[in-house]
Amino acid sequence: MDIRFAKRTELMNSSVVRETLKLTARPDIISFAGGMPAPEVFPVEAMRAASDKVLTTAGPTALQYGPSDGYFPLREKIAARHRREGMACGPENILMINGSQQGLDLAGKLFLDPGDLVVCEDPTYTAALSTFRSYECGFLPIDTDDDGMILEDLEKKLAANPRAKLIYVIPTFQNPTGRTWSLERRKGLLALAERYGLPILEDNPYGELRYEGESLPALRSMDTRGNVVYMGSFSKILSPGIRLGWLAASPELLAMFETAKQGTDLQASTYIQMMVDTYLEDNDLDADIRKLNALYRSRRDLMLSVMEREFPKDSHWTHPHGGLFLWVTLPEGIDTAAIMPQVVERKVAYIPGHTFFAGGSTTNTLRLNFSNANEAHIVEGIRRLGQVLREQL
Numbered sequence: 001m002d003i004r005f006a007k008r009t010e011l012m013n014s015s016v017v018r019e020t021l022k023l024t025a026r027p028d029i030i031s032f033a034g035g036m037p038a039p040e041v042f043p044v045e046a047m048r049a050a051s052d053k054v055l056t057t058a059g060p061t062a063l064q065y066g067p068s069d070g071y072f073p074l075r076e077k078i079a080a081r082h083r084r085e086g087m088a089c090g091p092e093n094i095l096m097i098n099g100s101q102q103g104l105d106l107a108g109k110l111f112l113d114p115g116d117l118v119v120c121e122d123p124t125y126t127a128a129l130s131t132f133r134s135y136e137c138g139f140l141p142i143d144t145d146d147d148g149m150i151l152e153d154l155e156k157k158l159a160a161n162p163r164a165k166l167i168y169v170i171p172t173f174q175n176p177t178g179r180t181w182s183l184e185r186r187k188g189l190l191a192l193a194e195r196y197g198l199p200i201l202e203d204n205p206y207g208e209l210r211y212e213g214e215s216l217p218a219l220r221s222m223d224t225r226g227n228v229v230y231m232g233s234f235s236k237i238l239s240p241g242i243r244l245g246w247l248a249a250s251p252e253l254l255a256m257f258e259t260a261k262q263g264t265d266l267q268a269s270t271y272i273q274m275m276v277d278t279y280l281e282d283n284d285l286d287a288d289i290r291k292l293n294a295l296y297r298s299r300r301d302l303m304l305s306v307m308e309r310e311f312p313k314d315s316h317w318t319h320p321h322g323g324l325f326l327w328v329t330l331p332e333g334i335d336t337a338a339i340m341p342q343v344v345e346r347k348v349a350y351i352p353g354h355t356f357f358a359g360g361s362t363t364n365t366l367r368l369n370f371s372n373a374n375e376a377h378i379v380e381g382i383r384r385l386g387q388v389l390r391e392q393l
Helices: 007-011 016-024 044-062 072-084 099-111 126-133 151-160 183-196 251-262 270-282 285-310 340-345 375-391
Strands: 094-097 117-122 138-145 164-169 200-203 228-233 245-248 325-329 365-369
Touching: 044 270, 072 094, 072 245, 072 270, 094 099, 094 251, 099 126, 099 164, 099 200, 099 228, 099 245, 099 251, 117 126, 117 151, 126 164, 138 151, 151 183, 164 183, 183 200, 285 325, 285 375, 340 375
Parallel strands: 117 138, 117 164, 164 200, 200 228
Antiparallel strands: 094 245, 228 245, 325 365
Protein backbone atom coordinates (compact mmCIF):
# COMPACT_ATOMS: atom_id res chain seq x y z
CA MET A 1 0.00 0.00 0.00
CA ASP A 2 1.04 3.62 -0.59
CA ILE A 3 -0.61 4.76 2.64
CA ARG A 4 1.87 6.28 5.06
CA PHE A 5 1.30 5.13 8.63
CA ALA A 6 2.66 6.73 11.78
CA LYS A 7 6.12 5.58 12.77
CA ARG A 8 4.75 4.14 15.99
CA THR A 9 2.88 1.46 14.02
CA GLU A 10 6.23 -0.23 13.45
CA LEU A 11 6.22 -0.93 17.19
CA MET A 12 2.70 -2.38 17.25
CA ASN A 13 2.92 -6.14 17.26
CA SER A 14 -0.13 -8.35 17.52
CA SER A 15 -0.28 -9.98 20.93
CA VAL A 16 1.01 -13.55 20.95
CA VAL A 17 -1.78 -14.37 23.40
CA ARG A 18 -4.45 -12.96 21.06
CA GLU A 19 -3.02 -14.80 18.07
CA THR A 20 -2.89 -18.05 20.02
CA LEU A 21 -6.49 -17.57 21.10
CA LYS A 22 -7.52 -17.35 17.46
CA LEU A 23 -6.03 -20.79 16.96
CA THR A 24 -7.44 -22.22 20.16
CA ALA A 25 -10.95 -21.02 19.40
CA ARG A 26 -11.20 -24.29 17.51
CA PRO A 27 -13.42 -26.63 19.54
CA ASP A 28 -11.00 -29.55 19.15
CA ILE A 29 -8.15 -27.71 20.93
CA ILE A 30 -7.64 -28.09 24.69
CA SER A 31 -6.44 -24.61 25.54
CA PHE A 32 -4.34 -23.64 28.54
CA ALA A 33 -3.31 -20.48 26.68
CA GLY A 34 -5.64 -17.59 27.50
CA GLY A 35 -6.35 -15.99 30.84
CA MET A 36 -10.04 -16.71 30.53
CA PRO A 37 -12.41 -17.43 33.41
CA ALA A 38 -14.68 -20.46 33.35
CA PRO A 39 -17.71 -19.61 31.18
CA GLU A 40 -19.97 -22.06 32.98
CA VAL A 41 -19.93 -19.86 36.08
CA PHE A 42 -20.89 -16.63 34.35
CA PRO A 43 -24.07 -15.33 36.09
CA VAL A 44 -26.08 -15.28 32.87
CA GLU A 45 -29.55 -15.31 34.43
CA ALA A 46 -28.68 -12.75 37.09
CA MET A 47 -27.17 -10.46 34.46
CA ARG A 48 -30.26 -10.87 32.28
CA ALA A 49 -32.43 -9.89 35.24
CA ALA A 50 -30.20 -6.88 35.95
CA SER A 51 -30.40 -5.82 32.31
CA ASP A 52 -34.17 -6.13 32.24
CA LYS A 53 -34.47 -4.12 35.45
CA VAL A 54 -32.25 -1.33 34.15
CA LEU A 55 -34.05 -1.06 30.82
CA THR A 56 -37.47 -1.26 32.48
CA THR A 57 -36.86 1.29 35.23
CA ALA A 58 -34.27 3.61 33.67
CA GLY A 59 -34.01 2.75 29.98
CA PRO A 60 -33.61 6.28 28.57
CA THR A 61 -30.89 7.08 31.13
CA ALA A 62 -29.06 3.80 30.47
CA LEU A 63 -29.01 4.41 26.73
CA GLN A 64 -27.82 8.02 27.01
CA TYR A 65 -24.38 9.56 27.36
CA GLY A 66 -23.07 9.70 30.91
CA PRO A 67 -20.26 11.38 32.83
CA SER A 68 -16.68 10.52 31.86
CA ASP A 69 -15.73 9.49 35.39
CA GLY A 70 -18.50 6.89 35.48
CA TYR A 71 -21.85 6.04 37.05
CA PHE A 72 -21.76 7.42 40.56
CA PRO A 73 -23.62 4.58 42.42
CA LEU A 74 -21.22 2.02 40.93
CA ARG A 75 -18.20 4.12 41.87
CA GLU A 76 -19.57 4.29 45.41
CA LYS A 77 -19.86 0.49 45.58
CA ILE A 78 -16.32 -0.04 44.28
CA ALA A 79 -14.96 2.50 46.76
CA ALA A 80 -16.77 0.74 49.60
CA ARG A 81 -15.15 -2.58 48.63
CA HIS A 82 -11.74 -0.91 48.67
CA ARG A 83 -12.36 0.63 52.08
CA ARG A 84 -13.18 -2.83 53.37
CA GLU A 85 -9.74 -3.92 52.11
CA GLY A 86 -8.02 -1.13 54.04
CA MET A 87 -7.71 1.41 51.23
CA ALA A 88 -8.70 5.02 51.83
CA CYS A 89 -11.17 5.46 48.99
CA GLY A 90 -14.30 7.36 48.06
CA PRO A 91 -16.17 7.68 44.76
CA GLU A 92 -13.99 10.70 43.96
CA ASN A 93 -11.05 8.27 43.83
CA ILE A 94 -12.63 6.02 41.17
CA LEU A 95 -12.64 6.38 37.37
CA MET A 96 -14.49 3.78 35.31
CA ILE A 97 -12.63 2.46 32.25
CA ASN A 98 -13.24 -0.05 29.48
CA GLY A 99 -11.23 -2.88 31.04
CA SER A 100 -7.72 -2.79 32.45
CA GLN A 101 -6.26 -2.67 28.97
CA GLN A 102 -7.59 0.85 28.57
CA GLY A 103 -5.93 1.80 31.84
CA LEU A 104 -2.59 0.64 30.45
CA ASP A 105 -3.09 2.70 27.32
CA LEU A 106 -4.10 5.82 29.25
CA ALA A 107 -1.04 5.46 31.49
CA GLY A 108 1.17 5.27 28.43
CA LYS A 109 -0.49 8.34 26.98
CA LEU A 110 -0.05 10.33 30.19
CA PHE A 111 3.40 9.33 31.36
CA LEU A 112 5.52 8.21 28.42
CA ASP A 113 7.51 10.24 25.93
CA PRO A 114 9.65 8.56 23.24
CA GLY A 115 12.78 7.16 24.84
CA ASP A 116 11.35 6.98 28.37
CA LEU A 117 11.68 3.73 30.30
CA VAL A 118 8.96 1.64 31.94
CA VAL A 119 10.18 -0.24 35.00
CA CYS A 120 8.58 -3.69 35.10
CA GLU A 121 8.94 -7.19 36.44
CA ASP A 122 10.77 -9.65 34.24
CA PRO A 123 8.70 -11.55 33.14
CA THR A 124 5.47 -9.52 33.02
CA TYR A 125 2.10 -9.24 31.28
CA THR A 126 2.78 -9.35 27.55
CA ALA A 127 -0.13 -7.09 26.54
CA ALA A 128 1.21 -4.37 28.83
CA LEU A 129 4.55 -4.55 27.02
CA SER A 130 2.78 -4.22 23.67
CA THR A 131 0.70 -1.27 24.84
CA PHE A 132 3.59 0.69 26.32
CA ARG A 133 5.84 -0.11 23.36
CA SER A 134 3.43 1.73 21.05
CA TYR A 135 4.38 4.95 22.88
CA GLU A 136 7.98 4.49 21.68
CA CYS A 137 9.34 3.77 25.14
CA GLY A 138 11.93 1.31 26.32
CA PHE A 139 11.84 -1.00 29.31
CA LEU A 140 13.83 -1.40 32.49
CA PRO A 141 13.16 -5.05 33.42
CA ILE A 142 13.89 -5.97 37.03
CA ASP A 143 14.96 -9.41 38.21
CA THR A 144 12.33 -11.26 40.23
CA ASP A 145 12.07 -14.23 42.55
CA ASP A 146 9.23 -15.84 44.49
CA ASP A 147 8.78 -12.70 46.62
CA GLY A 148 8.55 -10.22 43.73
CA MET A 149 10.97 -7.64 42.37
CA ILE A 150 14.47 -7.93 43.80
CA LEU A 151 14.90 -4.52 45.42
CA GLU A 152 18.69 -4.41 45.08
CA ASP A 153 18.38 -4.83 41.32
CA LEU A 154 15.61 -2.22 41.22
CA GLU A 155 17.62 0.35 43.17
CA LYS A 156 20.76 -0.20 41.08
CA LYS A 157 18.89 0.20 37.80
CA LEU A 158 16.93 3.25 38.91
CA ALA A 159 20.15 4.97 39.94
CA ALA A 160 21.70 4.25 36.55
CA ASN A 161 18.69 5.15 34.37
CA PRO A 162 17.33 8.67 34.78
CA ARG A 163 14.85 8.14 31.94
CA ALA A 164 12.78 5.76 34.06
CA LYS A 165 9.30 7.32 34.05
CA LEU A 166 6.73 4.75 35.21
CA ILE A 167 6.72 1.60 37.33
CA TYR A 168 4.28 -1.12 36.24
CA VAL A 169 3.73 -4.10 38.55
CA ILE A 170 1.28 -6.92 39.28
CA PRO A 171 2.06 -7.65 42.96
CA THR A 172 -0.66 -10.22 43.63
CA PHE A 173 -0.91 -13.50 41.66
CA GLN A 174 1.29 -12.05 38.96
CA ASN A 175 0.76 -12.71 35.28
CA PRO A 176 2.47 -14.87 34.04
CA THR A 177 4.08 -16.47 37.11
CA GLY A 178 1.26 -16.52 39.67
CA ARG A 179 3.68 -15.23 42.33
CA THR A 180 2.73 -12.78 45.08
CA TRP A 181 5.03 -10.09 46.40
CA SER A 182 5.99 -10.17 50.07
CA LEU A 183 5.06 -7.28 52.35
CA GLU A 184 8.73 -6.30 52.64
CA ARG A 185 9.09 -6.00 48.86
CA ARG A 186 5.89 -3.94 48.60
CA LYS A 187 7.13 -1.47 51.20
CA GLY A 188 10.55 -1.34 49.56
CA LEU A 189 9.07 -0.57 46.15
CA LEU A 190 7.00 2.29 47.59
CA ALA A 191 10.08 3.75 49.27
CA LEU A 192 12.16 3.63 46.08
CA ALA A 193 9.34 5.05 43.97
CA GLU A 194 9.05 7.95 46.41
CA ARG A 195 12.79 8.55 46.40
CA TYR A 196 12.95 8.70 42.61
CA GLY A 197 9.62 10.48 42.12
CA LEU A 198 8.08 7.75 40.00
CA PRO A 199 4.38 6.86 39.69
CA ILE A 200 3.40 3.23 40.17
CA LEU A 201 0.71 1.55 38.09
CA GLU A 202 -0.56 -1.32 40.28
CA ASP A 203 -2.46 -3.88 38.19
CA ASN A 204 -4.68 -6.15 40.29
CA PRO A 205 -7.16 -8.13 38.18
CA TYR A 206 -6.70 -11.36 40.16
CA GLY A 207 -6.46 -10.24 43.80
CA GLU A 208 -9.85 -11.56 44.90
CA LEU A 209 -9.18 -15.01 43.42
CA ARG A 210 -7.34 -16.33 46.48
CA TYR A 211 -7.34 -20.07 47.24
CA GLU A 212 -5.03 -20.21 50.22
CA GLY A 213 -2.88 -17.96 52.42
CA GLU A 214 -3.51 -14.53 53.89
CA SER A 215 -4.25 -11.42 51.85
CA LEU A 216 -1.58 -8.74 51.64
CA PRO A 217 -2.29 -5.02 51.43
CA ALA A 218 -2.45 -3.37 48.03
CA LEU A 219 0.33 -0.92 47.29
CA ARG A 220 -2.19 1.89 47.13
CA SER A 221 -3.44 1.12 50.65
CA MET A 222 0.11 1.82 51.94
CA ASP A 223 0.82 4.80 49.69
CA THR A 224 1.07 8.05 51.64
CA ARG A 225 2.26 10.29 48.76
CA GLY A 226 -0.37 9.66 46.10
CA ASN A 227 2.11 7.96 43.77
CA VAL A 228 0.06 4.79 43.12
CA VAL A 229 -2.60 4.33 40.46
CA TYR A 230 -4.51 1.11 41.15
CA MET A 231 -6.27 -0.81 38.37
CA GLY A 232 -9.15 -3.17 39.10
CA SER A 233 -11.39 -5.14 36.78
CA PHE A 234 -14.67 -7.04 36.67
CA SER A 235 -13.25 -9.32 33.97
CA LYS A 236 -12.09 -12.11 36.28
CA ILE A 237 -14.74 -11.85 39.02
CA LEU A 238 -17.84 -11.22 36.91
CA SER A 239 -17.35 -11.29 33.14
CA PRO A 240 -14.66 -10.19 30.69
CA GLY A 241 -17.23 -9.54 27.97
CA ILE A 242 -18.67 -6.51 29.74
CA ARG A 243 -15.26 -4.77 29.33
CA LEU A 244 -15.46 -2.82 32.56
CA GLY A 245 -12.69 -1.89 34.96
CA TRP A 246 -11.66 1.06 37.07
CA LEU A 247 -8.75 3.15 38.28
CA ALA A 248 -8.34 4.17 41.92
CA ALA A 249 -6.04 7.12 42.59
CA SER A 250 -5.85 10.61 44.01
CA PRO A 251 -8.39 13.06 42.53
CA GLU A 252 -5.51 15.04 41.02
CA LEU A 253 -4.15 12.04 39.13
CA LEU A 254 -7.62 10.85 38.14
CA ALA A 255 -8.38 14.25 36.61
CA MET A 256 -5.49 13.68 34.20
CA PHE A 257 -6.68 10.17 33.37
CA GLU A 258 -10.23 11.42 32.84
CA THR A 259 -9.04 14.08 30.40
CA ALA A 260 -7.06 11.45 28.49
CA LYS A 261 -10.08 9.14 28.47
CA GLN A 262 -12.33 11.87 27.08
CA GLY A 263 -10.06 12.07 24.07
CA THR A 264 -10.25 8.32 23.59
CA ASP A 265 -13.87 7.24 24.06
CA LEU A 266 -15.63 9.89 26.21
CA GLN A 267 -16.89 7.31 28.73
CA ALA A 268 -17.50 3.68 29.58
CA SER A 269 -20.94 2.41 28.56
CA THR A 270 -23.69 3.91 30.72
CA TYR A 271 -25.86 0.84 30.15
CA ILE A 272 -23.15 -1.65 31.16
CA GLN A 273 -22.25 0.35 34.26
CA MET A 274 -25.89 0.55 35.36
CA MET A 275 -26.36 -3.16 34.70
CA VAL A 276 -23.31 -4.06 36.81
CA ASP A 277 -24.45 -1.69 39.56
CA THR A 278 -27.89 -3.34 39.60
CA TYR A 279 -26.27 -6.77 39.65
CA LEU A 280 -24.22 -5.77 42.69
CA GLU A 281 -27.32 -4.34 44.33
CA ASP A 282 -29.38 -7.50 43.89
CA ASN A 283 -26.74 -10.24 44.25
CA ASP A 284 -23.94 -11.26 46.59
CA LEU A 285 -20.71 -10.79 44.64
CA ASP A 286 -18.65 -12.11 47.54
CA ALA A 287 -20.61 -15.37 47.50
CA ASP A 288 -20.07 -15.62 43.74
CA ILE A 289 -16.33 -15.11 44.22
CA ARG A 290 -16.25 -17.84 46.90
CA LYS A 291 -17.79 -20.25 44.37
CA LEU A 292 -15.24 -19.21 41.76
CA ASN A 293 -12.40 -19.74 44.19
CA ALA A 294 -13.60 -23.22 45.13
CA LEU A 295 -13.77 -24.22 41.47
CA TYR A 296 -10.44 -22.67 40.50
CA ARG A 297 -8.66 -24.12 43.51
CA SER A 298 -9.78 -27.62 42.54
CA ARG A 299 -8.64 -27.08 38.95
CA ARG A 300 -5.29 -25.68 40.07
CA ASP A 301 -4.73 -28.65 42.36
CA LEU A 302 -5.72 -31.11 39.63
CA MET A 303 -3.37 -29.54 37.09
CA LEU A 304 -0.50 -29.56 39.58
CA SER A 305 -1.04 -33.22 40.41
CA VAL A 306 -1.20 -34.31 36.76
CA MET A 307 1.92 -32.27 35.92
CA GLU A 308 3.76 -34.03 38.75
CA ARG A 309 2.98 -37.31 37.04
CA GLU A 310 3.36 -36.36 33.37
CA PHE A 311 6.05 -33.69 33.03
CA PRO A 312 9.76 -34.47 32.60
CA LYS A 313 11.99 -34.76 35.63
CA ASP A 314 13.87 -31.56 36.47
CA SER A 315 10.82 -29.49 35.50
CA HIS A 316 9.75 -26.84 38.00
CA TRP A 317 6.62 -24.75 38.39
CA THR A 318 5.03 -22.22 40.68
CA HIS A 319 2.35 -23.07 43.23
CA PRO A 320 0.26 -19.88 43.19
CA HIS A 321 -2.04 -19.11 46.12
CA GLY A 322 -4.54 -17.62 43.69
CA GLY A 323 -5.02 -16.14 40.25
CA LEU A 324 -5.25 -18.05 36.99
CA PHE A 325 -1.74 -19.13 35.98
CA LEU A 326 1.12 -21.56 36.53
CA TRP A 327 4.64 -20.74 35.35
CA VAL A 328 6.67 -23.73 34.20
CA THR A 329 10.44 -23.99 33.77
CA LEU A 330 11.45 -27.06 31.77
CA PRO A 331 14.81 -28.80 31.46
CA GLU A 332 17.43 -26.91 29.42
CA GLY A 333 17.23 -27.70 25.74
CA ILE A 334 13.44 -27.66 25.44
CA ASP A 335 12.37 -24.66 23.35
CA THR A 336 8.71 -24.04 24.12
CA ALA A 337 8.21 -21.78 21.09
CA ALA A 338 9.86 -24.23 18.68
CA ILE A 339 7.79 -27.22 19.84
CA MET A 340 4.50 -25.33 19.77
CA PRO A 341 3.47 -26.80 16.36
CA GLN A 342 3.96 -30.31 17.74
CA VAL A 343 1.83 -29.50 20.75
CA VAL A 344 -0.93 -27.95 18.64
CA GLU A 345 -0.83 -31.06 16.45
CA ARG A 346 -1.79 -32.99 19.60
CA LYS A 347 -4.68 -30.49 20.03
CA VAL A 348 -3.24 -28.63 23.04
CA ALA A 349 -2.09 -25.02 23.44
CA TYR A 350 -0.14 -22.88 25.92
CA ILE A 351 1.75 -19.57 25.77
CA PRO A 352 5.54 -19.86 25.31
CA GLY A 353 7.39 -18.00 28.04
CA HIS A 354 9.60 -15.80 25.86
CA THR A 355 6.73 -13.44 25.03
CA PHE A 356 6.51 -12.23 28.65
CA PHE A 357 10.07 -10.93 28.89
CA ALA A 358 11.02 -7.30 28.33
CA GLY A 359 14.69 -8.05 28.87
CA GLY A 360 16.63 -11.27 28.62
CA SER A 361 14.40 -14.14 27.61
CA THR A 362 14.38 -17.86 28.25
CA THR A 363 13.44 -20.56 25.77
CA ASN A 364 12.41 -23.25 28.25
CA THR A 365 9.47 -21.58 30.04
CA LEU A 366 5.73 -21.52 29.44
CA ARG A 367 2.51 -20.25 31.01
CA LEU A 368 -0.48 -22.48 31.71
CA ASN A 369 -4.01 -21.35 32.55
CA PHE A 370 -6.06 -23.68 34.75
CA SER A 371 -9.36 -21.80 35.09
CA ASN A 372 -10.90 -22.25 31.66
CA ALA A 373 -10.53 -25.98 30.95
CA ASN A 374 -12.80 -28.49 32.65
CA GLU A 375 -11.41 -31.34 34.73
CA ALA A 376 -11.43 -33.95 31.97
CA HIS A 377 -9.64 -31.57 29.60
CA ILE A 378 -7.03 -30.72 32.24
CA VAL A 379 -6.17 -34.39 32.71
CA GLU A 380 -6.09 -35.19 29.00
CA GLY A 381 -4.42 -31.95 27.91
CA ILE A 382 -1.60 -32.17 30.45
CA ARG A 383 -1.09 -35.83 29.53
CA ARG A 384 -0.68 -34.92 25.84
CA LEU A 385 1.57 -31.97 26.65
CA GLY A 386 3.72 -34.09 28.95
CA GLN A 387 4.13 -36.66 26.21
CA VAL A 388 5.47 -34.05 23.78
CA LEU A 389 7.79 -32.61 26.42
CA ARG A 390 9.25 -36.02 27.29
CA GLU A 391 9.88 -36.69 23.59
CA GLN A 392 12.26 -33.69 23.54
CA LEU A 393 14.73 -35.30 25.96
